[in-house]
Amino acid sequence: MFLRDEMFLRNAWYVAGWDAEVAGDTLLPRRLLGDDLVFFRGDDGAIVALEDRCCHRHAPLSKGQREGNRVRCMYHGLVFDASGRCVEVPGQERVPERLCVRSYPVVERDRLIWVWMGLPENAAAAAIPDAHWHDCANWSAERGGYIHYDSNVQLIADNLLDFSHLGFVHNKSIGTRKQGSVRPEVTFDDESVTVRFTTPDSPPPPFARELGALAERVDRFNFYVWHVRGNYFVQDSVIAPVGEGYESADPSTIKLHTFIALTPRDAQSTHYFWSTAHNDFRSTAPDLTRRLTAQVAHAFHEDREIIEAQQRSIAAAPGAPMAAIAADGTLLRVRRMLDAMLSREAQASHAPPAAEGALA
Ligand code: FES
Ligand SMILES: [Fe+2]
Numbered sequence: 147m148f149l150r151d152e153m154f155l156r157n158a159w160y161v162a163g164w165d166a167e168v169a170g171d172t173l174l175p176r177r178l179l180g181d182d183l184v185f186f187r188g189d190d191g192a193i194v195a196l197e198d199r200c201c202h203r204h205a206p207l208s209k210g211q212r213e214g215n216r217v218r219c220m221y222h223g224l225v226f227d228a229s230g231r232c233v234e235v236p237g238q239e240r241v242p243e244r245l246c247v248r249s250y251p252v253v254e255r256d257r258l259i260w261v262w263m264g265l266p267e268n269a270a271a272a273a274i275p276d277a278h279w280h281d282c283a284n285w286s287a288e289r290g291g292y293i294h295y296d297s298n299v300q301l302i303a304d305n306l307l308d309f310s311h312l313g314f315v316h317n318k319s320i321g322t323r324k325q326g327s328v329r330p331e332v333t334f335d336d337e338s339v340t341v342r343f344t345t346p347d348s349p350p351p352p353f354a355r356e357l358g359a360l361a362e363r364v365d366r367f368n369f370y371v372w373h374v375r376g377n378y379f380v381q382d383s384v385i386a387p388v389g390e391g392y393e394s395a396d397p398s399t400i401k402l403h404t405f406i407a408l409t410p411r412d413a414q415s416t417h418y419f420w421s422t423a424h425n426d427f428r429s430t431a432p433d434l435t436r437r438l439t440a441q442v443a444h445a446f447h448e449d450r451e452i453i454e455a456q457q458r459s460i461a462a463a464p465g466a467p468m469a470a471i472a473a474d475g476t477l478l479r480v481r482r483m484l485d486a487m488l489s490r491e492a493q494a495s496h497a498p499p500a501a502e503g504a505l506a
Contacts, residue, residue, distance in 0.1 A: 153300060154179045154410050155484070157264030157491055158376040159274045161407035161419045164290050165257050168193055173217065175208035179263050180412045183250060184208040188215030194228040195250040195261050201232065207247070257281045257289055258407070258419070264491075275378045279403035280421035287423035288439040293450060295416040297457040299377060299408050300481070302416055305449055306379050306406065307372055307480055309343055310473035315452055319352060319445040332476050337375050337487065339480055343368040347388050353441040354385050359398045359428045367392045374484050377408035401425035404442065414457075420446065 160178060162185065168174050174185040175198050184198040184207045196217065198206045205221035212218075216233065218225045224245065225234035232245035251262040251269035256277040262269035280287035295302060305311065309330055330343040345366040354360055365388050370381035383402040386394035402424050409417040422442045424435065431437050460466075470478065 153298075153413070153484075153488070154263075155375055155487055155491055157262075157268050159253070159260045159262055159269075160376055160409040161378075161417075162195065162252070162259045162261040162409065164292070164419070165193075165254055165259060166290065168259065171212045173208040173210060173212060175206060176417075177411050178261065178417075179410050181263070182206070183261070184217070185252070185259065186212050186217060188212075188228060190215055192228070193252050193254055193259055195252040195259075196226060196228075196230050197248040197250075199247065200224060200226075201245055201247050265495075275373055275376065275380070277378075277380070277405050277407075279405070279423040282423065284425070285403065285423035286426055286435045287421050288435055289421055291420040291422075291439070291443065293418040293420070293443075293446060294411075295418055295450060295454065296414065297416060297450075297453050298413055299410040299416045301453050301457055301460075302408050302418065302449075303372070303377060303480070304477045305453055306370075306408075307339070307341070307477040308473060309341070309368070310471075311449075311452075315448050316351075316445050319441065319448060330476075334479065334483070337483070338371055338373045339476060339483075340371050341369070341476065343370075350385055353438070353445075354400055357429050357431045357434060357438055357441070358385070358400050359430065360385065360400070361387055361398075363388050365390070372480065374480060374487060377410075379406040379408070380404070381406075397428045399425075400427045402438075418446070418450075 156179065162176055162178060163174065168185050168187045172186060176183050176185060182198040183195050185193060185195050187193050196207060198208050200207055200219040200221065202222055202224055205219055207217050207219055210218050210220040213225065216225050216227050223236040224232050226247055227233050228249065230247045230249035232241050235241050251266050253260045253271050253274060255274055257280065258277060260274050279285050280289055328343060328345050330341045333340045347363050347365060349362060350360050350364045364385050367384040368381060370379060372379050381404045384392050384394065385400040387396050387398065390396050390399065402422055404422040405420060407419045411417055422439060424438055
């Protein structure tokens with residue numbers, strides 16, 4: 147296992163932020179996959195994503211000002227439209243075409259801002275993964291979840307694909323020791339992996355005991371899908387009375403939908419956007435959504451602490467070997483999938499253009 151230098155798929159939809167972050171005259175700077183972008187909402191309501199570097203003398207456009215559907219660089223006053231074209235140079239009549247900044251395809255969906263970091267002609271909004279649960283009538287959730295990670299994205303992805311850490315990193319929050327020894331069912335598709343993890347007849351985890359009204363023994367179902375393209379994780383968790391099953395209609399049954407979107411900031415840091423929606427299960431907690439969100443956030447910070455420490459340890463001894471164990475099988479296979487996808491993307495971007503008149 148190692149950390150690559152160029153490890154990001156560019157032809158992917160990544161979460162760039164929550165919709166509420168871009169409002170009014172805000173010019174939101176955000177570094178994604180090593181690129182500096184600025185996001186703003188035009189008067190027409192549409193979000194615009196541009197390179198955050200003026201083509202004149204490289205002042206950040208995020209230090210400028212929004213004017214309608216455009217942004218003005220507040221160093222020497224160049225104005226750029228939503229396509230990145232410069233449309234005004236103060237004191238100069240003609241605006242040459244070469245005055246432009248890169249613009250990125252952007253879509254607002256399910257309260258999230260999705261940005262396409264690859265070739266614009268490959269951006270198809272239909273490929274954006276489903277994230278509706280935190281914006282849905284039958285579920286309650288707090289939106290806006292965000293963690294900054296001082297770690298390469300791969301270490302966080304590894305952690306999400308590995309349930310063997312639950313009984314150790316999270317033994318005081320969401321995990322139990324028994325989970326550390328249960329083998330999940332794993333199925334692989336071309337660009338995703340589905341993990342089904344069932345823990346029958348075991349004590350409920352600490353957070354469920356605190357917030358729920360379950361008996362002393364429960365069945366747990368944790369099913370999740372990891373989308374390799376775009377680093378998107380969606381988990382469906384059920385904690386039900388023993389024997390009720392995954393579809394349990396018992397009002398004490400806790401059902402949770404969690405999404406985590408990992409967007410690389412650069413090789414050393416990562417944006418972690420998340421939300422956990424619940425099914426309004428029977429609870430004595432008056433402010434259930436806030437408390438549940440705080441519990442999940444606490445568990446995520448437990449992960450962050452160990453992963454950032456791991457990142458520092460790796461950086462201190464680059465290239466030192468790691469010894470694999472059986473529980474690493476899924477994450478190693480996912481890394482191989484990612485390597486293959488990266489190679490295909492690199493080959494496609496270096497492919498020579500088809501010769502004129504060549505047979506298709
Ligand atoms: S640096 Fe932007 S106008 Fe000069
Ligand atoms: Fe974890």
